[in-house]
Amino acid sequence: MVLAQTLSLVADVGGTNTRVALARGGVVDRASIRRFANAGNPGLDAILRDYLSDKGGPDVAGACVAVAGPVDGEEARLTNLDWTIGRDGIAAATGARRIAVINDLQAQGHALGHIAAECLRPVIAPAAATRAATPQLVIGVGTGFNAAVVHDGPAGRLVTASECGHATLPVRSEAELSLMRFVETAHGFAGVEDVLSGRGLERLHAWAAHEAGCGAGRDESRDASAIMAAIGAGGDAVAEATGAAFVRLLGTVAGDLALIHLPLxxxxxxxxxxxAFTQHLERFGFARAFGDKGRFSPLMAEFPVSIIEDDYAALTGCARRLAGA
Structure with missing residues (x-):
């Protein structure tokens, strides 16, 4: 059964908040979107029941849930919250007959092609006309780090899941070797997400302060929002070093993923x-780090890069996934 015009429920479950909405024909009813704080809720099922109750108990034919964590079959466990989300619980909470549980990056991938142009901000324009519409690559940098590859074919759209945020942090310089050794003291391994994420930014700032020789007399522990504010204000050498290192590593990792998947x-x-880093990517050299691949640098110019500025793209992706589009 393809849910072309039937009513569906879609949800985007993050580490802190869950967004829930109704959709029809692959299109989210934005007026129906409601945000729930995860803290204080025993699990997603209770949130879905409350949401549908508030909406008068509509009959939903399908439900798709995007989860910020790995999905094993029809069950997901959040990376940063002790919730397990499964098909049976969603079906019981919603009464839906068709259920899909997908990774949040997969949902973003299903949204591509259905995001308003004004919500796409170009970062790197292609050197020439794009040679192919597929594959495409979505890279998420937020509470964690992850990526998903989008393939369009005769049978429809396939969005593959990954946990590439837990791959080894790349090292190309003595400074990056120092960063790796600083980060790995936490749990014996330095992964990409340990630097390229919200909490990773905090670790990166702590390393930059250590490298600058800041001693116990100066408190250099800041949360991510304070670090971003300092980067934006300018004049703070440690914050500047943090921003430069973050953007350089983001460009390097994004470039590596581009070579692996060839997302033309x-x-x-x-x-x-x-x-948050949008306005700082150019001055800290994102494009330069992205394209710095030796003899393959000319190929890097063929990959356009944009930032998605639509807060509800994952909900759109869930709706498209249910609609079979």
Whole structure:
């Protein structure tokens, strides 16, 4: 059964908040969107019941849930919250007959092509006309780091999941080796997400302060929002070093992923941290780090990069996934 015009429920479950909405024909009813704080709720099922009750108990034919964590079959466990989300619980809470549980980056991938042009901010324009519409790549930088590849074919759209945020942090300089050794003291391994994420930015700032020789007499522990404010204000050497290192590593990792997947249809950055860095990508050299691949540098110019500035793109992706589009 393809849910072309039937009513569906869609949800985007993050580490802190859950957004829920109704959709019809692959289109989200934005007036129906409601945000719930995860804290204080026993799980997603209770949130979905409350939402549908508030809406008068509509009959939904399908439900798709995007989860910020790995999905194993029809069950997901949040990376940063002790919730398990499964098909049976969603079906019981919603009465839906068709259920889909997908990773949040997969939902973003299903949204590509259905995001308003004004919500796409170009970062790197292609050197020439895009050669192909597929594959495409979505890279999420927020509470965590992850990416998903989007393939369009005769049978429809396929969005593959990954956990690439837990791959090894790349090292190309003595400074990055120092960063790796600083970060790995936490749990014996330095992964991409340990630097390229909200909490990763805090670790990166602590490393930059350590490298600058800041001693116990100066408190250099800041949360991510304070660090971003300092980067934006300018004049703070540690914050500047943090921003430069973050953007350089983001460009390096995005470039690595581009070479692995060859997303000639475009690369799309999403997530709160990615968006917070939008105005700093050029001055800190994102494009330079992205394209710094030796003899393959000319190929890097063929990958356009944009930032998605639509807070509800994951909900759109869930709706498109249910509609079979």
């Amino acid at each position: 249809g475009g690369i799309y950055l999403i997530g709160g941290v990615a968006r």
